[in-house]
Amino acid sequence: MTNLIALIVTLGILVTIHEYGHFWVARRCGVRVLRFSVGFGKPLLSWHDRHGTEFCIAAIPLGGYVRMLDEREGEVAESERSLAFNTKSVYQRFAIVAAGPLINIIFAVLVYWWLFVVGVQTIVPVIGEVVPGSPAALVQVPVNAEITAIDGHAVRSWEEVNTRLAALIGETTSVALDVKANDGKSIHYQLPIEQWLAKEAEPDLLNGIGMLPWRPHWDSVIGEVVPGQAAEVAGLKEGDKVLSVDGDAIASWSQWVDIVQRHPDQSMQVALMRGAQQLSLTLTPHSKNSDVDGRVIGYIGAAPQVPVWPDGMKRTIHYGVVDAFTEALHKTSEMVSLMVASVGKLVSGLMSVESLGGPITIAKVAGASASSGLESFVSFLAYLSISLGVLNLLPIPMLDGGHLLFFLAEMVKGKPVSDTVQMISLRFGMVVLGGVMLLALYNDLMRL
Numbered sequence: 001m002t003n004l005i006a007l008i009v010t011l012g013i014l015v016t017i018h019e020y021g022h023f024w025v026a027r028r029c030g031v032r033v034l035r036f037s038v039g040f041g042k043p044l045l046s047w048h049d050r051h052g053t054e055f056c057i058a059a060i061p062l063g064g065y066v067r068m069l070d071e072r073e074g075e076v077a078e079s080e081r082s083l084a085f086n087t088k089s090v091y092q093r094f095a096i097v098a099a100g101p102l103i104n105i106i107f108a109v110l111v112y113w114w115l116f117v118v119g120v121q122t123i124v125p126v127i128g129e130v131v132p133g134s135p136a137a138l139v140q141v142p143v144n145a146e147i148t149a150i151d152g153h154a155v156r157s158w159e160e161v162n163t164r165l166a167a168l169i170g171e172t173t174s175v176a177l178d179v180k181a182n183d184g185k186s187i188h189y190q191l192p193i194e195q196w197l198a199k200e201a202e203p204d205l206l207n208g209i210g211m212l213p214w215r216p217h218w219d220s221v222i223g224e225v226v227p228g229q230a231a232e233v234a235g236l237k238e239g240d241k242v243l244s245v246d247g248d249a250i251a252s253w254s255q256w257v258d259i260v261q262r263h264p265d266q267s268m269q270v271a272l273m274r275g276a277q278q279l280s281l282t283l284t285p286h287s288k289n290s291d292v293d294g295r296v297i298g299y300i301g302a303a304p305q306v307p308v309w310p311d312g313m314k315r316t317i318h319y320g321v322v323d324a325f326t327e328a329l330h331k332t333s334e335m336v337s338l339m340v341a342s343v344g345k346l347v348s349g350l351m352s353v354e355s356l357g358g359p360i361t362i363a364k365v366a367g368a369s370a371s372s373g374l375e376s377f378v379s380f381l382a383y384l385s386i387s388l389g390v391l392n393l394l395p396i397p398m399l400d401g402g403h404l405l406f407f408l409a410e411m412v413k414g415k416p417v418s419d420t421v422q423m424i425s426l427r428f429g430m431v432v433l434g435g436v437m438l439l440a441l442y443n444d445l446m447r448l
Helices: 002-028 078-083 090-118 158-166 205-209 230-234 253-261 321-348 359-372 374-392 400-413 419-446
Strands: 033-048 054-068 120-123 127-130 146-150 173-180 186-193 211-213 222-225 241-245 268-274 277-283 286-289 296-299 302-304 314-317
Touching (some): 002 054, 002 090, 002 374, 090 120, 090 321, 090 374, 090 400, 120 374, 158 205, 222 230, 230 277, 241 253, 253 296, 321 374
Antiparallel strands (some): 033 054, 120 314, 127 211, 173 186, 241 268, 286 296
């Protein structure tokens, strides 16, 4: 339910912003707007403004539209012809259509500006583990070193590391990596990659390059007990430290979770420390199907005590009002370039089409980001807004980019593209978009 609510809120915000771009410019160009709808289907809520425009929230929250007066869609009184979209100059029509994707990009800039002004909390990109046999292992990148640059671009957080690595998916090249060792010395490496992660449905960037983040040790201490679940029934309490299970010592939370998952509906003898007192109790994990592979695993309904990150491993990225705007523009342009390159790689086969995600994936990510806090959710909104803007600019009929392509042709030829060509193109675009949407939904279902 949380994911569904997060999906509706996320799409509602982004669709409203996108359609408002069309609406605002249409009004400035003297076009009469008949309806501004967030969602498709039957209106659940509607009202009219003083200009006669109907605003509505519809039942299917997977998009929206702005309906304008247009002679191609119905009879228009002679007295209102000057208010019809199709009677406006090609430059005005171009501006109206381009405004939707453009405002999505502008929204992202404003979001990143706000984040940089208030300060973004990040984790310093210190390598905690080098994966054997990986590109990083082949050139002997050291653990506990801080990544400072990738391909000449400075990085200050794991998010920036991931962004730089995402641009390398499908590439065959040598990645320039700069790190700062424990002694403060800067070291340069060249990591060879070949068609890197090209066939991966869900590319694991950090594992693929072989550099996993440093993390504080997660001790086997209970931080939260869910009422009514196996942990509470057995008598586990917040603050208990698990020492052993059936005589086998427990050194970390991950080891404890692994043992619990391997014992669904099986009793275990658990030794624990509660304050200064050592206790022993019998615990029987409940069973459920794994979200990852569907196998039956054990679970007890307990969460760990979250470890404290050392101050040296945390970093706040903060700018003044003016510098924050410059950084926001840079961040947005970087993400736009990444989106465009990713689309190109999908078309050319350098990225797997299985990596496409649809509404279920968006719902999961939106739910996770919302649970992580306002900063994380707002950052995801900016990312998704850029995606919406870039994808809508693709020169595919049915999308804004397809209409813009027709307008560009009209500017060059001096007359509109024929209705026959437009209709054939729109049908083609409908087939392409329908196929992509079905593929994305299929990928979503395969990940469940």
